[in-house]
Amino acid sequence: MTTPSNAQRDPRDLPDVGSLVVGVLGGTGEQGRGLAYRLAVAGQKVIIGSRSADRAESAAAELGAGVRGTDNATCAAESDVVIVAVPWDGHKELLVSLREQLAGKIVVDCVNPMGFDKQGAYSLPVEEGSAAQQAAAVLPEARVTAAFHHVSAVLLLDPNVESLDTDIMVLGDERAATDVVQALAGRIPGMRGVFAGRLRNAGQVEALTANLISVNRRYKAHAGVRITDV
């Protein structure tokens, strides 16, 4: 028996991720709580992390669905896949402090480096090219991917919204890692994980959030993105 090469494999043939524990760093923020809630409801074991274990525990109790809360380091250590949903300000410092716990883990960066002024949102320049590339630079032993940039925290957290009408662009340099993240995204009703390139092309995906904020303002919407012909 031979294993098919990556190029030969069906890109829709994704691994079973049901048994993986998902950690969410910054799990008490809007985006973090929203993702934790949806993944837990989909059946995933979810741990949210925060600087304060107490706050994480309270947030987890409020979310229900079996979500646990603890400090960021324990969250990272006990999870198989770790979503980074912290504010851009402090992103690098937190990841540097968790380098040991995140070694070998699949890290999913969903941070959008953005500024706001009276004309709306705009993307901030990042020395490494993107938040995800910064994560990869400071976490050389982790398997860094980028995803979940554009999903509306409002919709994620609204229990009346049954299905999230959006694709999740998943980026990364290691096929096995992006496959897992695509599969995770696909567990949330309405969502689909679509491979969208290597980490060096993550900056524009992060920055596109500023455009979706403009869309939301103009159309009074919670805009998402679908990739067509896929």
Add this chain to the structure above:
Amino acid sequence: MTTPSNAQRDPRDLPDVGSLVVGVLGGTGEQGRGLAYRLAVAGQKVIIGSRSADRAESAAAELGAGVRGTDNATCAAESDVVIVAVPWDGHKELLVSLREQLAGKIVVDCVNPMGFDKQGAYSLPVEEGSAAQQAAAVLPEARVTAAFHHVSAVLLLDPNVESLDTDIMVLGDERAATDVVQALAGRIPGMRGVFAGRLRNAGQVEALTANLISVNRRYKAHAGVRITDV
């Protein structure tokens, strides 16, 4: 009677653009010919421009649908809306040379500054932030917008493809100009023009083309983008 302010206006209420003449600079390239063909079939008067009037005339004759061909300067002078579909290499020089002809015109930049290597496509850094911002910088009297970055030339040029399943993100700082470009996009079956922010947020929309090239490679697709909840 009072005129509603921009903020009060329905963003789906777009002007009638049927009588506008559309020029396409770089109209003998794949993207330029594709857009010219679709807009002409939709009923728009279209002029394609090229450095060589002869080549433009030949390309126009091949496209049919009433498309005319001429040199770039005449194309710019005789059009109401001018799509810039030239290669990134030479973009600035061409626009500088047409400053006079483009004064007061709606300019639609659809150029994607990109490089390619064995790992695929990647976005090139642009001093002004984006091709569209470069256009605005060298054309201070023009009404510069950005749009049509992601549409597949292959699909545009295939007469068997009746409908293009994609939204067109339209960017610009002047509402009246972006409204016209959205309306133009909406004339092509399947397409919809969606306002997606100011010119300062054009860079990531241009760069997203690199991601769609990754999608196309992985899924053997001609990927487009839809904005959901709009």
